[in-house]
Structures are given as structure tokens and as C-alpha cells.
Amino acid sequence: MQFSSRRAFLMGRRTSKSPWAAFCQGLQRRVAGSFLDYGLSDGVGSARLTPLNAADLHHARALCAEHGVVLALDGVNQAASQSHQSVLWVELGSHLTQCQRLPNDASKWFVQPGCLLGDLEAAGLKEFAGLPGYLTVAAWLADRSLQAWESGATHRSGVAHACVLLADGTQATLGPFGEHNRQPLDGLALQTLVSGLFTLTGSTEAQACRQEPHWSARYRLDALMPQPGHTVNLSHLLLGHGGDLGWLEWVVLDEAALSEAAAPDPMGFSLGRQAPHDVLWAQAIELDVRVKALFDPSDVFPHPGQDL
Template identity: 50%
Template sequence: MNQPSPFRRAFLMGRRARRHPWEAFIRSLQGQVQGEVLDFGWHGGSGRASWTPIDDSDVATAAALCREYGILLALDGLDYVNTLSNESVLWVVPQSPIAACQVMPGPTRRWLVQPGCLVAQARAAGLMQFEAQYDYLTVAAWLADRRICAWPTGQTAHSGLMLANVLLADGSSAVLGPFGANSQASLDTLFLQRAIPQLFQLSNGLLAQTCQENSTWPARYRLDAMKPQAPQQVNLAHLLLGHGGDLAWVQWMVFEPVPVLPQINTSEPFRAPETLADDDAVALAATELDAAVKALFDPVGLFPHPGQQLD
């Protein structure tokens, strides 16, 4: 018996409804990455989902899909959030097995830490900069939390952060670390070759100078890391301290122990630059400086935008 042609079947049965972009995104994600994907659905013009990777290399795949479908890639575990109603979000939950914290070989005691490592685990390993922090926090959330990473202006070295390997919005990776006369840092990525001159230009500009005069750094992103207090040297990884997950996805970090921690006032929640500074000129400078740093790291808007807070 002759079968009807595809065109005739389509005529008899009707055209198949076109898949919603959010549904297509979820199906593509489930088909291309390992780990649990929880789809919370499409409501009010935006979608929500969370994903717990079991292979950190899959994050690049998920980020590529987010770029393709116009989805924000957001770090899970930050607790200062409110509501964002108009954009779709994929929350990435950095849990085991991307949670290593291990001593690195060599004469200097340093630890390789993955984003899903818990603060309690890092502290037990000997990293006392995590003293008095919540045990349940991941180190990725600790690094992104602006209230915690609130060292005074020019004193970001107290974090003990030495290196950070990041996945950038364009899909490339870069290792951020010490940069100076004695640095062995490699500028073998297009991002670093382009970004470093611009970061130094920003740090020497009037906007940064206005912020630098405050004992508490008033901007969101720690560009004061480009002008540290002596004898510390510039460390590009310190730009990520308190970055809120807005600039990049952190794939791994290297810490050294910090024997003495300064007193940091974290009793108040993080406030945006426009409310942190009493001087309107400082608030304006901080806001414009943040916009310039954000545009440099994330021109395509893959990560949450400055001031956006996600539910």
C-alpha cells in the first residue's frame, strides 16, 4: 500500500507546532551536557532553570547555548538577590565533583581550589581567609559576594587569591594572576592582550582616581587591584573579588594562606555605588567605572548585568 507523501501527511495531520525557544534551549542543554537540569518553566515572559554540572568542561558548552538563545548564565549560591522578571536565566550550581581543594606541589604552599569547594572544606585545608565565613558557601560564591570581599581600597592581596582561570563571555578562557616587572604571566590570549592596556588606562583615569581616594572602594568591580598598596604587586585575579558573577565564570582558583586578616566590616549588606557614596561625584565615577569594566569583560551580556539581581 502506498504511503502518503510527507507533504500530504502534513496536510492531513496539520503542521507541527514550532517548539518554543525556551523548550529548545532546555532540550539542547539536556542533550549536550552531563548533570541534572531542572526546568522551572517559562512564566511571565522569561524562563528559569538550574543545572548542576558533573564535568567542569561542560560549562563552556552551556555558556555557548546561553549565548545562542539569549539566556543569562548565573552563579548559584549568592544570597543577596531580589527579583529580575524580564530575562531568562540558567543558574549553574557548582557542587561536587567540581569541588577539589588540594595542596599544589612546589616550595610555596598554595592550594588549587575548584568553584564548588565549600568554605568549610577550604578552611579545614588550612586557608584561614575563610575563617568566620559560612560553612555552606562555595568558594565561587565567597569570591563573588561583594559583602565578603570588602577589603579596604588597595588591599585586595589580603584575600590570598593568586590565580583564577576564567571562562569569558566570548567562550575563550584566560588565567588572571600577578602582573608586573617580576611576573611570569603569559599574554597568550587575545582577551589579555586587549584588556590589560585598557585596564591600566582605566585605573589611571579620573574615574578611578576619584574612587581611589575612598578608604572603602565604592565601585562594584575591584579596579583598585591595578594600584595595590606597596609592597604588593598588581594581580588581575583580584578584579574578581566581589564581582557578583557578573564578569566571568571562574573555573578554578589558586590561593595562598593568609596568616593575619584585617578587620572587615561586613555587618551591612552590599549597597550599590549610588547609595554607598555620599558624594555625588564619587557615585557617578563608580557607576561609570563599573560600566567600562563590565563592557570589557562581557560585551555580549552573557552574565548578569551590573545592578541586576536574580530570583
């Protein structure tokens, strides 16, 4: 007993790490970007990551899933304060800002999530001239008021392809999908997700929302129910997603489609202004719950996210 006590005195007591401390230490060891821990408040942690590269986000997602921490995109208005759960805010800084024309298609641009809209305008995409130049492409894509296209008209966004990191770690490349554009769906997880979403389009809730001039729900399931003459594009599922469904890794913009598109109606999405007793309001809520569950069953990303 004396030996044991003497050893404890010399070596010091071993203290167990809190879950939040374990999360922060794990992240600091793995990422190349900058990390700031804001600490705990009432048992809930908050921190900020400014990633240096895409690998930082893969490490962050894995640790968030392991420790029950929400991975949230900074720069998007959040309806919920996320005060009930620990949050890692991702701030896109001076990295992940690449923007260039694709060599095999002069009308298409490869853009990383940290690129600013002002930089897109300066590069020659004049369609972004009327938008806040300080917004990142990730925030622009996630903002519901900036993606409030009329029902079934998601093609007007100018988004051609997108790569998204899903909650389970799947890296999914999304684009045109149909009889003439059947891009392979790599992996069982993505196949299951897309199959579930197509099944959901046949629901009473989805059909009711699609019949309205403006899409009433948060998540753009109408990307799978396009207006006549237009093709299903899976990347349009990310339009206005509020950061709730996945992490944008890159996007391909079609300059030709952007130049033809009218600006979205900022009043087109107004879930917060609908009456709770309204039948369509209830159907939109139910549809959003089911879309969120398909994309993010373990709630790695914010819920419900941005409201207006």
C-alpha cells in the first residue's frame, strides 16, 4: 500500500479526459489548419476550425461522428443556437479557394467551397455582381434565400456538379442523373440514399409541395422532380441545404446556365412565416424530417439549421 501511494505521489494522479477534451485533442493532433477551443459552457463545448485542406474536414467529420459533436458551416444563419450540443464551427479562410475554368469545357468552372463570390465576379462570372462579395461559395450554395428558385426550377442555379462529404464519410460526386446521364452511384451508401430520395418524391408530402409555385420545404427534393424539359440533377439537392445535409467539397458551375437564369425570389422560401395549422406547412415539415433522416441519420450536421 505504501509503495502504491509513493508511486502515485511521484508519478502524479492520472485524470480521465472529458469527452470534449478528448475530441479537441484528437482534432488538434490530426488537422493541419488552425483550431480554437472556446471551452465548455454548462457541459456543452464550442470550437472553431479553419481548415488548411480537404483532409482536415474528413478528420473533423470522423471525430464529430465519434464524439457526438455537430459539424457546422460558419457564415450561414442558424435558426437553432445549437446550445444543447457541442459544436465545431468550420470557418473557410484563405485556403480551399481555387476557382478555374475546366480545360475541356470553357463554360464550366471548378470552384472550391472557400472561394468568395467577389472572387468569382473578378474572375469573369459577372452573374455574381449583385450578390455579397464576402460570401463563400459554400455559404451561397447553402443559403435558402439565395437558392429560392420556383418549384422544379433548380436548373436555374447554374450548378452542374458537386462533391459532398456525407455524414457517414462517403465522398459523393453528384450531377445529372437520368436516361441519358446515368452517372454511376459509387458505393452502397450513396445508392441507398438516392433510392430513398426518389421513393420519397412519390409521397403525398412531396407531391403537395411540388404543386405549389414556390417550393415550401427546406430541402430541395424538387431537384428530383424538375420542370418539363429539364433533367434530374442530384447536385441540386444541396441548393439551400443550410449546411444540414453534408459538407461541400467542390462545385462545378455552368456559366451558360448562370447567364440565362433570372435571380431567385428571396421571398420564395418562407417556412418560418407559414401558419403552423396550415396543411402544407405540416407536409413540408414532415418531408424535411424524412430528407434529413436519409442524409444524416446520426445528426452529424446541424438540425434544423437555417430558417428565414
